[in-house]
Amino acid sequence: MSFLKTLVGWLTGKKAEEPADFTVVFKVTAHKLKMPIGMQSAPLTNSGEDETLDAFWSDEVESAKLKQKRFTELMAEALQKRDPENTYVCSDKFYITVTTKDGQNGSIFSENIWREVADCPGERKPKLRTTLAMGAMTKEYSLKENLDRIIPTSRGKDYIDYCTNQMEDKIFYEELTNDLYLSFVLDLPDLFLSVSKQDIDECGKSLVELKEIAKDNLRRCLPEAIDVYSRDRRLYVMAAGGNYEAYTIHLPECMQQIRTTLERDFAFAIPGRDLFLFCKADDGEALLALQEQAKLLFKNHSRPISPGLFVFEDGELKGIEISAN
Known part of the structure; x- marks a missing residue:
């Protein structure tokens, strides 16, 4: 069942073409409600299209020889240039220490960002534009107003x-x-x-x-209909547009629709933010394959969550470990 890796590669954008063997076998629908009157907050802009942000990065960030520690140093320098009121210092190859102008301390974890751009030298600056938004993390975003x-x-x-x-x-x-x-x-x-x-x-x-x-x-945030892909109807992958797949476990109607469609309980893995993989809970071979792939995907994911397998039993979430014996 190594085909699962191929499908995941396409869904997460690492492979350009849709694998021919995979099809949408069913769809899941979230129960959307209209936003309550008066709860809409002020609009915000996305910096991903702001080309002026590229100037904050040294050209060295595009080097094919760039290592993670140096990337973190360059990231701290770029954040410092964009947000000179606060202080950004590379504390080790994974972390940037942030000290605000009023003396508050915080940190930024650079490893996930490095994983996303490590394999694309020469094309990193556009991908890193939104990273500089971390300089705005010191700005107060009131939950009450958002x-x-x-x-x-x-x-x-x-x-x-x-x-x-x-x-x-x-x-x-x-x-x-x-x-x-x-x-x-x-x-x-x-x-x-x-x-x-x-x-x-x-x-x-x-x-x-x-x-x-x-x-x-x-x-x-989710599509009107969430596609579920499979090749053999034993291992399944949910595709909800990226970013939100692993969070669908908090929507009971989505979990119930999967169970109803499979006509039995299911086990799932969420090794990364954009991954929701599952199989029937009584399919031993599929469970072993899912467990193996979950561990591999977790290890290499830029936004890792967990390498484990989970099931819902009587509405309660439980972790499980599958043995080959």
């Missing part, structure tokens, strides 16, 4: 540990099961901005209300 932008996210233990240990403004998270957590982000044009515990305390909504608002916002 309730239409909050969405639920799926996070792995590594990310939660990093945020807990490295970030001064502690993000909100809630454990779903071993190695999988719920958190929230503001879905901004240039980046996902994590929502902190303090943000939630000050937004004027209860956690229960906020979860429902976030799920409704996520539904509006």
Whole structure:
């Protein structure tokens, strides 16, 4: 079942042509609701088309010989040029330490960004435009004024540990099961901005209300119909346009539609933000293949979540480990 890697490569943009053997075998639909009156926030712009941002980067960033540590140094320099009021320093090959003008400290993790551009020397600057939006992370985005932008996210233990240990403004998270957590982000044009515990305390909504608002916002982000691909109807991949696939686990109607279509329980993997892979929970061979691919995809993904397999049992999320014996 190595064909799964080929399909994932196409869905994530690493392969240009759609694999001929794969077809849409069914569709999943989120229950979209209209946005409540008065909740629309002010429009924001996306910096991805702003060519002037390229000037902040040294030409060295396009070098085929560029290494990760030097990339992080160049990234710190570019952020510093764009945002001179605050201080950006490369602290090691993975991190940039940020000190705001009023003395607050934070950090930026560069590894995921490096993974996205490492293999495209000569073409990096356009891909890095939105990265410079991180210079705006010191700007206050009020959750209360951006309730239409909050969405639920799926996070792995590594990310939660990093945020807990490295970030001064502690993000909100809630454990779903071993190695999988719920958190929230503001879905901004240039980046996902994590929502902190303090943000939630000050937004004027209860956690229960906020979860429902976030799920409704996520539904509006998804395509009208979410395609599910397969070649052999044993391993399946969801394609929701990128960025949101792994977050669909928070939408009960989507999970129920998969179960109804397969006519049985299913196991799934979300090794990265844009990946939702699944198979029937009673198909031993498919489970082993899914587990193997999930670990490989997690290891190499630019936005990793978890290498594990998960199932819903009586509505409760559980992690599982498959043995070859």
